[in-house]
Structure formats: structure tokens, C-alpha cells
Amino acid sequence: MPSRYQEVYAAWQKDPEAFWAEAAEQIDWVNKPTRIFDPEQGAFGRWFVDGTCNACFNAVDRHVANGRADQPALIYDSPVTGAKRSFTYLQMQEEVVALAAVLRAQGVRKGDIVIIYMPMIPQAVFAMLACARLGASVVAARDARSL
Known part of the structure; x- marks a missing residue:
């Protein structure tokens, strides 16, 4: 089975927010996030700001x-x-x-x-x-x- 690493890595580099929004669809949320990334929250920003999962x-x-x-x-x-x-x-x-x-x-x-x-x-x-x-x-x- 060939690796998809380069393809996945390129997708992340091209648009990190879209990449993680798509990845977030693969898990179950208690409260699904409406905002994927907020760069204003802390030195590194915050992902899935209003989302809650277990x-x-x-x-x-x-x-x-x-x-x-x-x-x-x-x-x-x-x-x-x-x-x-x-x-x-x-x-x-x-x-x-x-x-x-x-x-x-x-x-x-x-x-x-x-x-x-x-x-x-x-x-x-x-x-x-x-x-x-x-x-x-x-x-x-x-x-x-x-x-």
C-alpha cells in the first residue's frame, strides 16, 4: 500500500484550517465547533474553540x-x-x-x-x-x- 503522507502533508500546508475542519468531521462531538481556529487566543491560537468532545x-x-x-x-x-x-x-x-x-x-x-x-x-x-x-x-x- 503506497503512503499518502506527502499528499496529506501538502493538504495541511495549503490550508490548515480546511484540513482540520475536514479531520474534525471524523470524530463525534458533544458540541460541534462552529469555529475551527482562532488566532487571537494565546500565542499559538486555539483550535476548535467552541467544540467539546470526549x-x-x-x-x-x-x-x-x-x-x-x-x-x-x-x-x-x-x-x-x-x-x-x-x-x-x-x-x-x-x-x-x-x-x-x-x-x-x-x-x-x-x-x-x-x-x-x-x-x-x-x-x-x-x-x-x-x-x-x-x-x-x-x-x-x-x-x-x-x-
Whole structure:
């Protein structure tokens, strides 16, 4: 399969706002943005200014809803431990929903900041997605020196 990299890159260079407007059509929005880019907001501007989406829904839930529940969503292959495991979209959804419920029971709410201190294992992905599901922001750390 030939790469489309040069074609895609050229489209982005030619008209970044149109490029990202088209890309935005590929995700599900809670509130679809009416303005793609505002150069006046901050040093680098702001994309999708009035749009709201949930990264967890776009990464997991919509695939389950659209018939991909049994397809692989995450493949874990650790060169350190030799562990290998595959998770379907449905398995990911079940893990994320359960962890989000635990976090909610512990008081995590939209707008909170959560630090995840875990090795690079599937459960770290589940934790990040659970936070996104609740609207919490994530700081991920692999060791205490990065906190």
C-alpha cells in the first residue's frame, strides 16, 4: 500500500484550517465547533474553540456502538517481561467503565487533575481513558523524578 503522507502533508500546508475542519468531521462531538481556529487566543491560537468532545468516547465507545466490539483495540507486547495481550474494544470499554466508576466514587470529577503513576501497561491506558471519560485531566508519570 503506497503512503499518502506527502499528499496529506501538502493538504495541511495549503490550508490548515480546511484540513482540520475536514479531520474534525471524523470524530463525534458533544458540541460541534462552529469555529475551527482562532488566532487571537494565546500565542499559538486555539483550535476548535467552541467544540467539546470526549476522547474516551471517540477512542472506545463509538467503536463498540458501530459494530467493532470484537475487534482488537489495544495490543500489549512487552519486550521487558515478554507479556503479550490483546484487548477488544468491548473489553477496553468494560475496563474503562469500571475504573471510571471507582474514580467517580473516590470523588474525581470533571476539571480535576489526576496523576497516574504506573508502568507502561494496559491498565495505564485504561486509567487515562477513565479520566477522560469523567472529564478529568491526566498527568502521567513513569517514575517520581518526572512528577
